[in-house]
Amino acid sequence: MSVIGWLQISLLFLAVLVVVKPLGLYMAAVLSGERNVLSPILGPVERGLYGAAGIDPAREQGWLAYTLSMLAFSIAGFALLYAILRFQSWMPLNPQGFGNVPPDLAFNTAVSFVTNTNWQNYGGETTLSHFSQMMGLTVQNFVSAATGISIALAVTRSFARSAVPTIGNFWVDLTRSTLYVLLPLAVLVAVAFVAMGLPQTFRASVEATTLEGVKQTIALGPVASQEAIKQLGTNGGGFFNVNAAHPFENPTALSNYLNIFAMLSVSAALLYTFGQLVGNRRQGWAFIAVTYAFLIIGVGVVYWAEAQGNPILSQLGLDPALGNMEGKEVRFGQAMTALYATVTTGLSDGGVNGMHGSFTGLGGLVPMFLMQLGEVLPGGVGSGLYGMIVFAILAVFVAGLMVGRTPELLGKKIEAREMKYAMLAVLILPLSILGFTAISAVMPSAVASIGTAGPHGLSEILYAYTSAGGNNGSAFGGLSGNTFWYNTTLGFAMLLGRFAYAVPVLAIAGSIAAKTRASASKGTFPTDTPLFAGLLIGIILILGGLQFLPALALGPIVEHFAMLSGQTF
Amino acid sequence: MLNQLRPALVLTFALTLITGLGYPLLITGVAQSLMPAEANGSLVRKGSVLIGSQLIGQNFASEEYFWPRPSATGPEPYNAGASSGSNLGTTSDKLQERVRADIEQLRAAGIGGEIPADAGMASGSGLDPHISPEFARVQIARVAKARGLPEADVSALVDRATQGRLFGIIGEPRVNVLELNLALDAPRT
DSSP states (O other): OOHHHHHHHHHHHHHHHHHHHHHHHHHHHHHTTOOOTTHHHHHHHHHHHHHHHTOOTTOOBOHHHHHHHHHHHHHHHHHHHHHHHHTGGGSSOOTTOOOOOOHHHHHHHHHHHHTTOOOOOSOHHHHOOHHIIIIIIIHHHHHHHHHHHHHHHHHHHHHHSSSOSOOBOHHHHHHHIIIIIIHHHHHHHHHHHHHTTOOBOSOOEEEEEOTTSOEEEEEOOBHHHHHHHHHHTTOOOOSSTTGGGSTTTSOSHHHHHHHHHHHHHHHHHHHHHHHHHTTOHHHHHHHHHHHHHHHHHHHHHHHHHHHTOOHHHHTTTEEGGGOOOTTOOTTTHHHHHHHHHHHHHHTTOOOOSSOGGGSOHHHHHHHHHHHHTTSTTTTSTTHHHHHHHHHHHHHHHHHHHHHTSOOEETTEEOOHHHHHHHHHHHHHHHHHHHHHHHHHHHOHHHHTTOSSOTHHHHHHHHHHHHHHHTTOOOOOTTSOOOSHHHHHHHHHHHHHHHHHHHHHHHHHHHHHHTSOOOOOOTTOOOSSSHHHHHHHHHHIIIIIIGGGHHHHIIIIIHHHHHHHTTOOO | OHHHHHHHHHHHHHHIIIIIIIHHHHHHHHHHHHOHHHHTTOEEEETTEEEEETTSOOOOOSTTSOOOOOOOOSSSTTOTTSOOOOOOOTTOHHHHHHHHHHHHHHHHTTOOSSEEHHHHSOOSSSOOOEEOHHHHHHHHHHHHHHHTOOHHHHHHHHHHHEEOOBTTTBSOOEEEHHHHHHHHHSOOO
């Protein structure tokens, strides 16, 4: 670890803090339907969409109708993407002549993008045509993120209003999130990315003759446009197989900065938007403080663990000064790789700029653990915010138990109904992650997919289901996930992680919105204080993390000690 | 559910056109007209021959060139049509064996002492265009000998090809292998 490494890390966190307020206020305004700087251009588009789709933007929905709309839209998106992949060879813009994607891989990929996971069982440059990448994946990068923002917005409204049976209109939220938030930001970031060297062309590849006279085929494509929305929407699905470790997705230290900045800023700013809309900005800051506490400790552990190097290889004669460089790029080094790995898993982004599977035991434990905490640090665009609110509900409930009062969050009483839904939501993750991992670990055909034997093999399986369940999408790439078993079960884990979480959350929103908002009294436990932030950290650790410790002990922790003792498998 | 059908289908279709077609076309138009060099992959030409991309590593095996990092792409290293890392865990036998073999090769090429980590460990992309300045330095003697050049000349080229951190803070010091090798081949005055 070096001072300069920490300086790089701190600068990024500071830069995000600077934009949290303006971006948060902007989103609060445009998502509430206020006229804004883009209205003259996008206003007609927005109204045109409502007209064509038969949507009355003034008409709000109850939670059930909102949920059904969200599900209907997700199903339509899945069907279209699945069809595009299955019929790829007959679609235009397929200069490499790729064939149709097989059914199980198409199912996995379609689920993966509709649920904002972007798990890659496909190798981008070797499987998918430009048409599939653009009309299929890029579209879901936008709208799955917009769906997340919409759900978060519905939850936010439920706290902001008093005794109202509706929580907003899904179609309006979806349209505004796409048009006014994601699209303009994506245009800005994509153009900046091209300036930094990301290709943006419809040529599939060029043939070069290297200085030593060898032919080298260099894959190209519309990379910048996809990379921009991949980060802004915390999607993480790369154009290329190795994601943002690829020099065309992430050519310089500066592009790496913009990658991390783009993924972190929207999710962090949404926490501020929440505070703004519920009339308590300090609440937004309290949530941001909680996420920063986790992220900074997480980066510290990864950075420290990776900078030590791999003693097994140091013994062979490698200088440990540069740290563990397996799976890492020289231009990023340890600090920027640790930062990327932590942010991408604290969020549900899942893009990578180094191979997490080649991290040391403890360095790989952190990304896994951050995902298992429920992807709330600050989580995916939208999904992180509503995940955080679920934990906040649990935290006020625990606080209420301790002092013997009815728990309240922002003036809304938390009662049995909300608690049941909140517990349902947080139990889905361990159930699907640990359940599928346990089954896979005893199935010989599933174990055959692992890349490194020993404890690392268990980590590979655990990481896969953690990533799928948390809708993250990053991987310990040693696992050959493109098999029928993994394609289907990871697909189900992703579906559970997204919808079995979002539906109870929307039910909570419906029930909260209907309650009368009480003003704070002397007996109210304030939720925008350092005390509450500390309690929330404890709740996230205990309720989110504790159940995973036995599994982590068998995987990454054993690997750590095996590495120290020079044991290989 | 049926009244959800129309907005679901219309918005899916319309947003596909806006974000899947309009958006990438707009970016492509801007990129190709304002920044064609970057948009087409930062390609490097020598005369009329396309040598490669400034951003993509390529393999060098002969004595008179600086060598890049090990690459885990298949079937051959530095396959820029199928990026890949090794994805091997720290306690992997295969990793240990591979690094042992690479170190033997570097030792045979006359590199003594502790070997820089990037010289023995493969990059995440398999296409890393850079090596650390340390790895470049330990290769100077070999390249100078193979080319019959004074070590000081080669050393000066390495210094010139070494890129520092942006603003002295962001990123890591590095040497672009292709640029360095092109500079080696360039006629000297």
